[in-house]
Amino acid sequence: MDSTESTEWLAGRFEENRRHLRAVAFRMLGSLSEADDAVQESWLRLSRQPDDRVEAIANLTAWLTTVVARVALEMLRTRRREESLESARVPEPIISPETGLDPEHEALLADSVGLALLVVLETLKPAERLAFVLHDMFAVPFEQIADIVDKSPAAARQLASRARRRVQGADAVPDPDxxxxxxxxxxxxxxxxxxxxxxxxxxxxxxxxxxxxxxxxxxxxxxxxxxxxxxxxxxxxxxxxxxxxxxxxxxxxxxxxxxxxxxxxxxxxxxxxxxxxxxxxxxxxxxxxxxxxxxxxx
Incomplete structure (x- = not known):
């Protein structure tokens, strides 16, 4: 296929993954606007790949998940360096009419990702948050997480375990009704x-x-x-x-x-x-x- 067809094909494949990538980035960053920035950056990184490298990607969803996670981790680390407060900030909320959520918001807020959970996630170190979000929420294997945080799979497992204890100890589970x-x-x-x-x-x-x-x-x-x-x-x-x-x-x-x-x-x-x-x-x-x-x- 020519370059135009190749770009259109790649853009189509990316759009198929956009909702998933947005959900990953939102849980990582606790901000819809920052999540959209991370997703856009992941597209830019994909679009810059030579055709032969794109063709060599066996699992595009896994590749993109790794990329958006790396981008979000960079953003989290930058935010931590810039913030002077010791306590967690209030995450950026997702607002919907009282009558109900639209489909886009439903996808983002699956798994009860309410403000209470996001506040707890804000207290985690960036690498801990990444390990917990990717493994516990999206079932990403520790071998893949280890590559992102530049640690061994055993160390990545420990990061997720520490984060899990914090979440289980502090997360307030809302009433179901x-x-x-x-x-x-x-x-x-x-x-x-x-x-x-x-x-x-x-x-x-x-x-x-x-x-x-x-x-x-x-x-x-x-x-x-x-x-x-x-x-x-x-x-x-x-x-x-x-x-x-x-x-x-x-x-x-x-x-x-x-x-x-x-x-x-x-x-x-x-x-x-x-x-x-x-x-x-x-x-x-x-x-x-x-x-x-x-x-x-x-």
Whole structure:
């Protein structure tokens, strides 16, 4: 085939793998925009390969998975060098209408990839995160992972094992009934608007954690723990609830606050055993600027 036909054929094969690559990159990076950048870079690296090398690739999906994982690992390491905060940042949320997820979001959020899990993944070292994501979520063999992180298969296995212990020890598993989750979040919102401190405490887990990420602003990442502390914070911001729109945030109930057509905060809830266990708020103007809120337009 001529060069044009070859490029079109290769582009078609890449598109067949795009959804899978996007899912890998999203779990690695916790950011849809960064995941799309990683996928685009993987296409550029593939398109630069000579025809004979492309023809020699026995398993294109495996090859592309390795490439996008390498790209994401590079991005993670760069992010770690640039960040000054010790604590995990709030990942970039995926926002959908409260009525349900579209097919693209369903693919990204399979395996219960909610904010709670992504927050835990943010605390892992880049190589640990890669090993856990590739092996535990996508069944990539340790021999392939070892080549990416430049370690032995046994060392790659240990990276995944350490990550798995962190995830199992910290990940809050949401209640399976989404409608029940929504009821709990609606009760929280009503209590916040009504200034009902007792009702807020009642709907919060005693050990609830609130993370509010303001990005590079002086506030940075703020952490609150305990039902009373979180309830007091909720009362302070209850007056802004008039601008809050119900939504699905990473497949779970959430709220998106929009002022003058722009998002100013995204709030995600993790409901465990009928109470709110975690609240994650993204209020970083720079990262909010890339979030599409047109689904909330009247």
């Amino acid at each position: 989404l409608n029940r989750q929504k009821e709990v979040v609606r009760a929280f919102s009503a209590a916040s608007r009504g200034g009902d401190f007792a009702a807020l405490v009642a709907v919060l887990d005693p050990d609830v954690v609130l993370r509010a990420d303001y990005g590079t602003l002086p506030a940075g990442l703020r952490l609150l723990r305990g039902a009373e502390a979180v309830a007091k914070q909720a009362l302070m911001f209850g007056r802004f609830s008039v601008n809050a729109h119900p939504a699905l945030v990473n497949g779970a109930p959430g709220r998106v606050t929009i002022v003058d057509g722009k998002p100013v905060a995204v709030m995600g809830f993790t409901v465990v055993e009928g109470r709110i266990k975690e609240i994650d708020i993204l209020a970083d103007p720079e990262r909010l600027a890339v979030i599409d809120v047109t689904v909330f337009e009247a």
